[in-house]
Amino acid sequence: MIGRVPIGGGAPVAVQSMTKTPTREVGRTVAQVKRLEKAGCEIVRLAVPDEPSAEALKAIRKRVAIPVIADVHFDHRLALAALRAGVDGLRLNPGTIGSKEKVKEVARGALKQKVPIRIGVNSGSLEKDLLAKHGEATPEAMVESALRHIRLLEDLGFDLIKVSLKASDVPRTVEAYRLLAEEVDYPFHAGITEAGGLYSGTVKSAVGLGLLLAEGLADTIRVSLTAPPEEEVRAAYLILESLGLRSRGINIISCPTCGRAEVDMLKIVPEVENRLGSIRTPLKVALMGCMVNGPGEAREADIGIACGRGVGVLFKKGRPVRRIEEARIISEFIREVKKMARLKAGKKTGAR
DSSP, X not given: OBTTBOOSTTXXXXXEEEOXXXXXXXXXXXXXXXXXXXXXXXXXXXXXOSHHHHHHHHHHHHHOOSOEEEEEXXXXXXXXXXXXXXXXXXXXXXXXXXXXXXXXXXXXXXXHHTXXXXXXXXXXXOOHHHHHHHSSOOHHHHHHHHHHHHHHHHHTTOOOEEEEEEOSSHHHHHHHHHHHHTTOOSOBEEOOTTOOBHHHHHHHHHHXXXXXXXXXXXXXXXXXXXXXXXXXXXXXXXXXXXXXXXXXXXXXXXXXXXXTOOSOHHHHHHHHHHHTTTOOSOEXXXXXXXXXXXXXXXXXXXXXXXXXXXXXXXXXXXXEEEEEEGGGHHHHHHHHHHXXXXXXXXXXXXXX
């Protein structure tokens, strides 16, 4: 458990992100965490590079609802300070945290408070002896690093462990997780580290996380992007939704358009996506530009529209409802989707 969020053991894959504000700036950091929570983030990680950041954790923890993980490098005393501040989890990098004795001191403190530790192995910061042994940051070297620190914690009777094995490329990352899965049964936190900007990083993360999730090798994920952290959360849910693992908000099915399209789908789809982005009720929505696949996709969606020459046929729960002129498609369709979302959300509330 990371706070109230279960990890592994058949629990839903949890979505994480990391704040991009200086942690010592409490107000800015709290505001960003609250935006992340609104976007659907379930666990947030905060960098703790210095004493002011460690001191800020207690105030931040009191003002946010989602579980907080402290990310600590180089100075084990910062991890101890984070524990005193009441964090819900720790992330330690074996290659940067220091000697075995320092790791043991942190583990004893975490064990006393029942705070889980993620052993976070990164290809860019492996221990020097492992780099010398393997020649470079190979998947085998990453796994050896993880196992070294898993055994160290186990020797202390500590088993509240998550593990991550991140590289900046997909093949090494996936192979490392596959190898470690043969050795241990701890929950895995997964991601492609330093994946890139919004577009390239999302593509790379989708490929890598898609493989890991499909093989059952990820229990919690972060999409690492050089972009606002809310975009990381949005991308994570889209990846999970594409595999049928989680559902949050609108899932839009839309045609790519071609010479058959007789309405301007390149205008309609982005506008609908933008205006429905705040809806959190899971709905499958279809926006189709012609009558070849349009009626079929619209029938399979909760709500959809199949367009012909200057008009669209509105479908609800598999049944055609009415025709809408092209000029009114966006406004009418958005109104109908919001109405359906309210009704569905109301039924869930009534059921509880």
